[in-house]
Amino acid sequence: MSETEGSAPSGGDRPPSVDALARDLADTGLPHPLLVDVARRAIADGDVAAARSHAEALGRALLQPVVNATGVLLHTNLGRAPMAVQADARYTNLELDLASGRRGSRSAHAASLLARLCDAEAALVVNNGAAAVLLVLAALAGGRDVAVSRGELVEIGGGFRVPEVLAQSGARLVEVGTTNRTRLADYRGVDADLYLKVHQSNYRIVGFTESVSVRDLAEAVDGPVVVDLGSGLIDAACQWLASGPPAWLADEPAARQALADGAALVTFSGDKLFGGPQAGVIAGQKELVDRCARHPLARALRPGQLVLNAMQQTALAYLRRDGMAIPFWRMVSVPVEELRARAASMIAGEVVLCESVPGGGSVPGLAIPSAGVALDGDRTAELRAADPPIIARVVDGRTVLDLRTVDPADDGALAKVLCAL
Numbered sequence: 140m141s142e143t144e145g146s147a148p149s150g151g152d153r154p155p156s157v158d159a160l161a162r163d164l165a166d167t168g169l170p171h172p173l174l175v176d177v178a179r180r181a182i183a184d185g186d187v188a189a190a191r192s193h194a195e196a197l198g199r200a201l202l203q204p205v206v207n208a209t210g211v212l213l214h215t216n217l218g219r220a221p222m223a224v225q226a227d228a229r230y231t232n233l234e235l236d237l238a239s240g241r242r243g244s245r246s247a248h249a250a251s252l253l254a255r256l257c258d259a260e261a262a263l264v265v266n267n268g269a270a271a272v273l274l275v276l277a278a279l280a281g282g283r284d285v286a287v288s289r290g291e292l293v294e295i296g297g298g299f300r301v302p303e304v305l306a307q308s309g310a311r312l313v314e315v316g317t318t319n320r321t322r323l324a325d326y327r328g329v330d331a332d333l334y335l336k337v338h339q340s341n342y343r344i345v346g347f348t349e350s351v352s353v354r355d356l357a358e359a360v361d362g363p364v365v366v367d368l369g370s371g372l373i374d375a376a377c378q379w380l381a382s383g384p385p386a387w388l389a390d391e392p393a394a395r396q397a398l399a400d401g402a403a404l405v406t407f408s409g410d411k412l413f414g415g416p417q418a419g420v421i422a423g424q425k426e427l428v429d430r431c432a433r434h435p436l437a438r439a440l441r442p443g444q445l446v447l448n449a450m451q452q453t454a455l456a457y458l459r460r461d462g463m464a465i466p467f468w469r470m471v472s473v474p475v476e477e478l479r480a481r482a483a484s485m486i487a488g489e490v491v492l493c494e495s496v497p498g499g500g501s502v503p504g505l506a507i508p509s510a511g512v513a514l515d516g517d518r519t520a521e522l523r524a525a526d527p528p529i530i531a532r533v534v535d536g537r538t539v540l541d542l543r544t545v546d547p548a549d550d551g552a553l554a555k556v557l558c559a560l
């Protein structure tokens with residue numbers, strides 16, 4: 140292969156200079172130093188013509204909006220709950236008490252609203268659900284015994300394994316009961332310092348099973364009962380929805396009810412059923428929340444003002460009972476007929492009924508009736524290559540685009556891509 144094979148922008152027999160090649164790619168919008176990297180690589184490979192596709196690949200690896208047509212509402216690979224963020228460059232009263240002018244508390248805004256929502260004495264916001272569990276265990280049970288049912292020693296996707304998180308916290312695991320059956324007598328038989336109940340989230344044990352409710356456990360044991368809810372349903376009554384709790388929610392445990400049943404603390408994610416940004420919430424008894432906040436790990440796990448602001452916005456929407464202001468709850472509430480009409484307006488593809496799922500490790504096995512567009516064959520690679528990238532799934536050899544997870548504002552762009560396919 141000759142050194143000049145391909146279309147060297149400078150022409151001639153010699154390969155272009157790195158700088159000239161990089162400048163020729165300026166229209167990709169990438170900063171010059173990144174273009175220098177791809178130009179250098181293409182020249183070193185003797186394949187100058189590949190520089191542009193290297194640059195495009197680099198651009199596509201950067202974080203960018205995508206159209207979620209998978210029908211999975213809380214898709215971990217797509218950032219779980221969609222969330223608008225206020226992007227103004229402004230200072231905030233993050234840790235300033237505006238009344239006294241003295242140093243304030245990071246828990247005075249989002250966290251206190253979350254406590255109000257769960258009817259808890261106090262709450263603390265950390266980086267994610269895993270951080271919430273880790274901090275609770277480290278602060279309240281480091282070096283001490285934590286009882287967990289063998290049926291709840293679960294792995295949630297992405298490497299969150301309850302026994303491993305527990306070991307990292309410095310707490311000692313005391314296994315209770317069996318995989319399918321755990322009774323109150325099993326918990327009574329151990330003398331633990333803390334009792335952890337974990338929502339099985341993304342799987343179900345069915346058949347010959349038995350487990351202990353939060354209420355029964357809290358009444359029977361001396362130590363605090365901590366419930367890792369994971370999915371973050373705030374209140375089983377769903378008062379933020381005009382039509383009340385939807386059928387697909389079934390028996391999903393909720394923060395407010397777990398605390399009312401006697402849990403000393405609950406932990407959950409901000410970006411699952413809560414519908415906020417990536418965050419973790421610890422809510423419950425003030426004395427225990429304060430101990431978590433004082434632990435040295437709390438500093439390493441605390442979120443910044445962007446996240447606290449987004450959590451505050453979401454909490455305020457719940458308190459106003461305005462579920463339609465929370466993108467997740469707005470999307471799950473759209474009637475199938477409306478989705479079907481949107482699918483028909485796409486012109487391309489066949490209008491189909493399909494099923495969306497909540498995802499995010501919440502409510503396994505329950506589907507939400509939906510509608511979308513189907514194309515023959517597997518077209519997912521072409522759709523991902525579109526601008527904006529469209530993420531769809533293949534069902535029985537057909538590509539299905541579920542419109543429940545697509546923002547109506549993206550319908551025009553989607554229709555254009557579908558017609559062009």
Ligand SMILES: *Cc1c(COP(=O)(O)O)cnc(C)c1O
Nearest residue numbers: 267268269340368369370408500
């Ligand atoms: C999702 C989940 C977690 C982890 O939460 P992240 O926000 O993903 O860190 C922990 N526990 C349970 C039960 C979960 O469902």
